[in-house]
Amino acid sequence: YGIGKxxxxxxxxxxxxxxxxxxxxxxxxxxxSPAELDRLRKSGFSEQDIQQLQLQLQQIEIKKVQANNRQxxxxxxxxxTYREMTLGFILGLFxxxxxxxxxxxxxxxKRKQWGILLGMIFNISFDYEQLKTILKQRPKEVWxxxxxxxxxxxxxxxxxxxxxxxxxxxxxxxxxxxxAHSRVxxxxxxxxxxxxxxxxxxxxxxxxxxxxxxxxxxxxxxxxGFLKITKKHDKMTDWRLRPIFSVRLNSKPFxxxxxxxxxxxxxxxxDRIRTRGRERGGDSGAGGKQSAFVRNTTKYWIHPDNITDxxxxxxxxxxxxxxxxNKEFVPEDSAVSSVYFDNDDFELYNGRLEKxxxxxxxxxxxxxGIDQKTIYVERKQHHEDWTGEKSVKARFPIKEKYLDAYLNxxxxxxxxxxxxxxxxxxxLAEEIQYTILVRKLHPTxxxxxxxxxxxxxxxxxxxxxxxxxxxxxxxxxxGKKRSGDHWRQTGIEYPFRSSDVCRFPYAVLExxxxxxxxxxxxxxxxxxxxxxxxxxxxxFSKFIHGCATLLEEKISLLPFWLPQMDVDIxxxxxxxxxxxxxxxxxxxxxxxxxxNSNDEEGESSRLSVLTVPPKTFMANERTFFSxxxxxxxxxxxxxxxxxxxxxxxxxxxxxxxMVSVIIMLYALYNYHCRIRYILExxxxxxSDKYGPILxxxxxxxxxxxxxx
Numbered sequence: 001y002g003i004g005k006x007x008x009x010x011x012x013x014x015x016x017x018x019x020x021x022x023x024x025x026x027x028x029x030x031x032x033s034p035a036e037l038d039r040l041r042k043s044g045f046s047e048q049d050i051q052q053l054q055l056q057l058q059q060i061e062i063k064k065v066q067a068n069n070r071q072x073x074x075x076x077x078x079x080x081t082y083r084e085m086t087l088g089f090i091l092g093l094f095x096x097x098x099x100x101x102x103x104x105x106x107x108x109x110k111r112k113q114w115g116i117l118l119g120m121i122f123n124i125s126f127d128y129e130q131l132k133t134i135l136k137q138r139p140k141e142v143w144x145x146x147x148x149x150x151x152x153x154x155x156x157x158x159x160x161x162x163x164x165x166x167x168x169x170x171x172x173x174x175x176x177x178x179x180a181h182s183r184v185x186x187x188x189x190x191x192x193x194x195x196x197x198x199x200x201x202x203x204x205x206x207x208x209x210x211x212x213x214x215x216x217x218x219x220x221x222x223x224x225g226f227l228k229i230t231k232k233h234d235k236m237t238d239w240r241l242r243p244i245f246s247v248r249l250n251s252k253p254f255x256x257x258x259x260x261x262x263x264x265x266x267x268x269x270x271d272r273i274r275t276r277g278r279e280r281g282g283d284s285g286a287g288g289k290q291s292a293f294v295r296n297t298t299k300y301w302i303h304p305d306n307i308t309d310x311x312x313x314x315x316x317x318x319x320x321x322x323x324x325x326n327k328e329f330v331p332e333d334s335a336v337s338s339v340y341f342d343n344d345d346f347e348l349y350n351g352r353l354e355k356x357x358x359x360x361x362x363x364x365x366x367x368x369g370i371d372q373k374t375i376y377v378e379r380k381q382h383h384e385d386w387t388g389e390k391s392v393k394a395r396f397p398i399k400e401k402y403l404d405a406y407l408n409x410x411x412x413x414x415x416x417x418x419x420x421x422x423x424x425x426x427x428l429a430e431e432i433q434y435t436i437l438v439r440k441l442h443p444t445x446x447x448x449x450x451x452x453x454x455x456x457x458x459x460x461x462x463x464x465x466x467x468x469x470x471x472x473x474x475x476x477x478x479g480k481k482r483s484g485d486h487w488r489q490t491g492i493e494y495p496f497r498s499s500d501v502c503r504f505p506y507a508v509l510e511x512x513x514x515x516x517x518x519x520x521x522x523x524x525x526x527x528x529x530x531x532x533x534x535x536x537x538x539x540f541s542k543f544i545h546g547c548a549t550l551l552e553e554k555i556s557l558l559p560f561w562l563p564q565m566d567v568d569i570x571x572x573x574x575x576x577x578x579x580x581x582x583x584x585x586x587x588x589x590x591x592x593x594x595x596n597s598n599d600e601e602g603e604s605s606r607l608s609v610l611t612v613p614p615k616t617f618m619a620n621e622r623t624f625f626s627x628x629x630x631x632x633x634x635x636x637x638x639x640x641x642x643x644x645x646x647x648x649x650x651x652x653x654x655x656x657x658m659v660s661v662i663i664m665l666y667a668l669y670n671y672h673c674r675i676r677y678i679l680e681x682x683x684x685x686x687s688d689k690y691g692p693i694l695x696x697x698x699x700x701x702x703x704x705x706x707x708x
Contacts, residue, residue: 131155131229135236143237151233155226155245159252162222166254169215176208177265184269188277202273205266209312212262216308223255260452263311264320264329267454271319296513296521300534301506303570307468310509310533311452314464317524318454334450336467338365338378339475339488340543341441346555348441349547353557357384361543362432362441364403364487365395375400379432396425403487409437443475443483445546449508462522463512470504472546478554502549506569508542509534532571537561556626558619563678620674627667630695634660659698666694 045053131154138147184201187193226249230242249255302310322329340363342348351359361380366372378395398406398416405411406429413433417426435441449470455463475483482500483489511529513521520526528534540561548558634656641653670688 131158132232135232140237143239148237148239148241152241155229156248159226159248162219163252163254166215166219166257169211169218170257173208173211173215173262176211177262180204180208180269181265184272188272193276198273198276202270205269205273206316208266209316212259212266213309213312216259217305219255219257220305223249258331259308259311260331260334260450261329263308263315263452264322267315267320268322270315298511298529299537299540300509300511300529301537301540301569302466302509302534303506304468305570306533307466307507310507310528311466313524313528313533314454314466317522318456318462318464321453321455321457331450332368334452335368335448336365336451337367337370337446337448338363338542339443340445340447340546341436342444342547343440343442346547346551347439349544349555350557352382352541353544353559355382355384355539358382360435362435363543366400373400374398375403377403377406377429377432379428394424394428396422396428404485406433407436407487409433442477443487445543445550446473446475446488447471447542447546448473449542460512461514462525465510465512466507467510467542468507470506470508470542472502472504472542472550474500474550476551500550502546504542504545505565506535508540535564535569535571537564552618556622562619617675617678620671620678623674624667624671627663627670627691631660631664631667634663655701659701662698663695666691 131151134147134151134154180201183204187197187201226245227242230245233239233241322333340348340361348360348362350356352361359382363378363380365376365378366374374397376395376397378393380391380393382391383389402411402416406416413426413429416429447470449467452466452468453464454466473489475489477483511525513525529536541559544559545561547555548562552558638653638656638660641649641656670691
């Protein structure tokens with residue numbers, strides 16, 4: 001697998017048929033030059049042409065050897081031998097924690113490490129089965145204090161085993177990261193580094209990515225196991241262990257490890273390899289005129305089991321966007337908080353939900369902790385395609401100490417614009433202030449989440465954001481003084497009241513593409529969004545979801561994705577590249593292990609009975625009452641015509657009465673059909689295709705009869 005061919009250090013010997021006594025003088029001998037290229041020379045090729053051909057052949061040879069090397073090393077990393085994996089499985093199963101002291105690449109091959117990891121997981125799973133067997137063999141009536149003590153001791157041993165493994169493996173990954181960081185820096189500082197060296201460094205980073213993925217899965221799997229076994233213990237005995245053991249889990253928080261720091265660092269190294277150590281240049285408008293682009297935004301939900309997988313896949317193609325590269329990344333840097341404004345009639349909520357032309361969303365946003373001094377006042381404005389305009393988001397910064405006065409109209413835009421210094425910002429500040437004062441907007445909802453953004457610096461063609469740990473909190477003053485006269489709550493009480501907070505169970509992935517007309521999106525994005533890792537939820541909105549969940553009694557329309565919340569979005573595992581093509585090493589092939597945290601018994605996955613929340617039935621009832629409200633108006637009009645009009649008016653009154661009766665019967669039929677669909681968990685079409693047509697036709701006929 002070497003590159004190029006070395007010249008022989010000694011000249012090739014010539015064998016001459018002669019007698020031992022014969023003497024050949026040097027002038028009668030000559031060295032014959034190689035004749036491999038004589039045919040080219042005779043064909044008219046110059047020496048310069050021949051040298052260029054030799055150079056091209058050498059480059060082809062280098063690329064071929066590099067491809068063979070990459071494939072060979074990838075096979076060694078990913079495949080190995082089944083004998084090594086079996087040996088590693090036995091070591092992990094019987095030696096367990098002892099293997100951690102030799103868990104290094106210099107001692108164990110990649111396949112053997114996988115075997116050790118699987119063996120330890122099987123060992124811990126076997127311990128889980130042992131604990132479950134103990135609970136089943138000793139009924140509640142005979143469960144003694146000694147049994148409880150032995151059970152807790154066994155549980156503590158398993159917790160220490162998992163915690164020590166997670167801690168040791170995490171430290172090992174950090175050491176590998178330091179080594180890779182040093183090697184990449186030295187490689188980029190070389191005058192002319194080879195492509196093969198960059199390829200080997202990329203393989204090393206891919207190996208680290210696999211380690212991060214495995215460790216994250218290991219932690220989540222065991223955390224779920226501890227929760228399930230303590231829940232089963234409390235159910236099958238008279239002892240209450242779960243609250244106490246939660247304290248022990250917090251003392252050894254292997255499941256709380258934040259992998260974002262590792263992800264940001266490995267993203268930086270990947271980007272340096274992609275650019276071959278050169279500084280990135282870019283233009284936010286790169287790619288041509290703005291009119292030549294098609295912008296597309298799609299949103300997806302990601303189950304917590306798959307968040308790390310998705311991040312590791314994306315970072316191999318896009319770097320993590322760090323707004324301040326000169327500062328060392330800490331998890332607090334990714335925090336994003338927003339306070340959304342609306343009025344008592346929820347005009348902004350309804351406009352955003354129904355996507356009416358010109359619908360607005362106004363929010364105050366800040367990054368990092370609560371002590372941030374700079375707040376961004378933002379407005380999102382929706383425009384329909386038929387208007388020829390694009391939906392826009394604009395914002396301007398303001399100091400937190402001036403924000404209350406600005407929202408109340410006391411702090412004038414003129415004083416603000418002296419600090420902004422932009423005519424566009426001045427106009428935006430005037431429009432937002434006018435909207436808040438005229439429409440009587442006030443704080444309604446706060447959202448908080450951690451955002452990981454992926455984007456090439458200065459290039460807006462592909463932008464991806466992943467929001468995790470999403471939490472929504474009420475900010476209105478209904479029933480309780482929360483924000484008061486301030487623009488946000490200054491002292492949020494913890495723990496929250498259940499009616500004041502909504503913890504969203506999934507992460508939100510947003511993919512923004514800006515491609516040329518007719519151009520397909522990148523293949524790796526297509527593979528990702530069509531994989532088992534994500535669930536498509538078009539037009540999802542944090543603001544709309546928070547209002548629909550926390551302020552349900554005040555609103556009349558609910559978003560379409562609410563029933564989807566009651567369905568497990570995890571799907572059967574499949575490879576990302578399902579077209580049967582050969583994957584190269586820069587595509588991480590992750591086959592996830594689905595952990596069903598709702599499966600209390602731990603058996604193989606099965607269909608579970610879904611509990612339909614009351615809000616689904618209430619939404620159906622509200623729709624039915626809306627129809628009845630309209631028919632009531634028709635009946636009032638009919639009664640008026642019947643008593644205070646002539647013969648033609650009485651005919652119109654009879655027609656309107658018949659129309660209202662038909663509409664009421666149709667609404668009642670539709671109501672019961674939807675009730676049946678909901679109870680049967682039928683994923684059919686819930687839209688009303690014929691109701692609006694029937695309603696419009698009947699009204700037009702009644703009006704026409706009146707004129708007749």
